[in-house]
Amino acid sequence: MSAEHDFLVIGSGAGGGAAAWRLATLGHRVTVIEAGPVFDPALDYRLADADWEQPFPKKPGSTGPYDVAPLQPLTQETADIRSWNAQNGPYVTGDRRQSFGYHHVRGVGGSSLHFTGEAHRMHPRSLRMASDFGVAADWPMDYAALEPYWSLAEATVGVAGPDEDRRCPRSGPYPQTAHPLSYASRVLARGVESLGARWQQNALAVLSSPTEDRPNCNHCGGCLRGCPLTDKGSIDVTYLRQAVATGRCDVLPGVEALQIQTDGQRVTGVLVASRQGQQVLTAGVVIVACGAIQTPRLLLNSADAHSPDGLCNESGQVGRNFMETLLTTSSALHPERLGSHRGLPVDWVSWDWNAPDAIPGVIGGCRFGPAMAESDLVGPVAYATRVVPGWGRAHKRAMRESFGRVLSIAGLGESLPHPASRISLSDRTDPHGLPVPRIHSYLDDMAIARLRFMTETCRAILSAAGCGPVFEEFSSVDAFSSTHVFGTCRMGRSPDDSVTDAYGRSHRWRNLMIADASLFPSSGGGESPGLTIQALALRGVDHLLETP
Amino acid sequence: MTSGKMSRRVFTRALGVVPVVIAHAPQAEAQSRILTEMLATVVDVIVPGDETPAASDLGIHVRLIDQARRIPNYPALLSEGLGWLEQRARTDHGLPFLQLSMDRKEALFALAFDAAPQSLPHVFARRVRDDALTAYYRDARAWGGLGFDQPIQPAGYPDHQDPPA
Incomplete structure (x- = not known):
């Protein structure tokens, strides 16, 4: 491993991959270090095997360490919106909110895998939560500043989207034609329409037409288990593949950043660990893209005489403002056979409640969409253990009568900063002796009101779609279960209350840039963050090159 | 959801409810054979044969035993749970479990399944039911009649826009 680097990117997910691509395609040499392993789509995603109904594969080192501080007590007021299954009872049996985990992939491509x-x-208005609603913080740029970078990201990963996007102004059409809805999704969409709401085809980084090096999707619905065809625009088969093809980008798996080093004036390099042992990689610029849990951990673990409270933590905001995934799902059987195990996981979306003031009496929006795949209700094992009760001949008959009839709907909502939600360093250490990150999560009354609206709307959509009684629900109200995490190195205009400037560069350490969702001043109303992480990284690199 | 290690707290509480005596075979090999036969019978109560195979025809009981070896406390749960069925068979019907009619085997399994939460018979029946169904439906030979006859790749669902055939 070479010891000297012009640009050193830590982490190869949405932000790190996009930053490396931008640098390499603009003619710069860049090295990406990734703590996790490489996943080979053809070998590792075994969706052609009989036992395909498995979660995303795990490999040595493919999850990062963390722990979760004790969560808040549950109250009687949320008893009717908690997580449960008709067969298995409540998912949370204790008297406190329970952790179901921070769901991520540590590997080349990150959680995009x-x-x-x-x-x-x-949503354009979700960037002004402080000015307009007195919560969170404003983004230090407006929608127009990000628009060209969203467009560039969409073109690079190959996003298929609708002809008309009612929510977000666009400078041009989506690069690819939107995917058609599955038969079951159309039935579910009619439920939304019955409530007087609207839906639109979802914008998906999934190819509807083949490109030079990637085929189109065949709608197997297995995206969450890893895409063996590579039609899904994960970072490894898009940005990183193209960056490496320039001959100017090296991606080094199995190399973990332990501490970032400085000379008091500038960041000078990164202490890393690999199978070869520990060494310092010097770098002209360090780009940190480890996600909203591990990035603050790396900065806090990098405290030294120059930064006794942690690197980039002059404002005291590193680790603060943690925002999580606020999710509810409801599932029920439809009376007709729908073949609901087929098709893309989230082929439509209803944005009607996405604006920050769209939910009556609540600040912060949400959105709804199909969730058969995200609820993992698309295979016979799930039906046998979670949908169909009992056993014996009756169970077998019911399996044949029920399979393909489940409809599931999810709501994802805004998560706002709270002083009790943050990332700190744990007393527990990793094999290198460094503290692991500790997640503190707290839901305030507004978050619980938002979750209640989401659950009640999910139930109403299922009912309007003609489903029978709900048989399963899952909710963040009693379960910390996060895929999208945000906000722990907030960007802003002032060094007094933010970690970086509007381009992700540390206010103090100008050759350190952050490129992940830790930058988000607010979470949005249920938008998936991947595309925005990419846009921020692309914009940050351009600024870095223009203003070294 | 059922593949993780068993909670020691739950398991020890379950053991405390019903004292169990495993079969009267004097030697370990014979005892192991009886346990295997009993587990084969139990998985067939859970998934009997009809137009698709019974669970034991697919070797589900053998897979459960293999799986149990990798999970702390699971071998003991299997042994004690099967012991509970044997004890109840002898107490209620004066016969070893394996010599009961299928109706009576099913009734005893139902008794275990409906026992108090956290009790040994309930924890045993619930766990074996879930794991047997999981192993069974991970086998393509189990999929007949579901309207689902092959893994989701390589073909995918080119018909996903249409009503199911």
Whole structure:
């Protein structure tokens, strides 16, 4: 491993991959270090095997360490919106909110490897939460400043989207034609229409037409288990593949950043660990893209005489403002056979409640969409253990009568900063002796009101679609279960209350840039963050090159 | 959801409810054979044969035993749970479990399944039911009649826009 680098990117997910691509395609040499392993789509995503109904594969080192601080007590007021299954009872049996985990992939491509491909822009008004609603913080740029970078990201990963996007202004059409809805999704969409709401085809980084090096999707619905065809625009088969093809980008898996080093004036390099042991990689510029859990951990673990409270933490905001995935799902059987195990996981979306003031009496929006795949209700094992009760001949008959009839709907909502939600360093250490990150999560009354609206709307949509009684629900109200995490190195205009400037560069350490969702001042109303992370990284690199 | 290690707290509480005596075979090999036969019978109660195979025809009981070896406390749960069925068979019907009619085997399994939460018979029946169904439906030979006859790749669902055939 070479010891000297012009641009050193830590992390190869949405932000790190996009930053490396921008640098390499503009003629710069860049090295990406990734703590996790490489996943080979053809070998590792075994969706052609009989036992395909498995979660995303795990490999040595493919998850990062963390722990979760004790969560808040549950109250009687949320008893009717908690997580449960008709067969198995409540998912949370204790008297406190329970952790179901921070769901991520540590590997080349990051958590894009297990995402559904959703490629969303932010609602323009969700960038002004402090000015307009007195919560969170404003983004230090407006929608127009990000628009060209969202467009560039959409073109690079190959986003298929609708002809008309009612929510977000666009400078041009989506690069690819939107995917058609599955038969079951159309039935579910009629439920939304019955409530007087609208839906539109989802914007997905999933190819509807083949490109030079990637085929079109065949709608197997297995995106969350890894895409063996590579039609899904995960970072490894898009940005990183193209960056490496320039001959100017090296991607080094199995190399973990332990501490970022400085000389008091500038960042000078990164202490890393690999199978070869520990060494310091010097770098002209360091780009940190480890996600909203591990990035603050790396900065806090990099405290030294020059930065006794942690690197980039002059404002005291590193680790603060943690925002999580606020999710509810409801599932029920439809009376007709729908073949609901077929098709893309989230082929439509209803944005009607996405604006920050769209939910009556609540600040912060949400959105709804199909969730058969995200609820993992698309295979016979799930039906046998979670849908069909009992056993014996009756169970077998019911399996044949029920399979393909489940409809599931999800709501994802805004998560706002709260002083009790943050990332700190744990007392527990990793094999290198460094503290692991500790997640503190707290839901305030507004978050619970938002979750209640989401659950009640999910139930109403299922009922309007003609479903029978709900048999399963899952909710963040009693379960911390996050895929999207945000906000722990907030960007802003002032060094007093933010970690970086509007381009992700540390206010103090100008050759350190952050490129992940830790930058988000607010989470948006349920948008998937991947595309915006890419846009911020692309914009940050351009600024870095223009203003070294 | 059922593949993780068993909670020691739940398991020890379950053991405390019903004292169990495993079969009267004097030697370990014979005892192992009886346990295997009993588990084969139990998985067939859960998934009997009809136009698709019974669970034991697919070797589900053998897979469960293999799986149990990798999960702390699971071998003991299988042994004690099967012991509970044997004890109830002898108490209620004066016969070893394996010599009961299928109706009576099913009734005893139902008794275990409906026992108090956290009790040994309930924890045993619930766990074996979920794991047997999981292993069974991970086998393509189990999929007949579901309207689902092959893994989701390589073909995908080119018909996903249409009503199911």
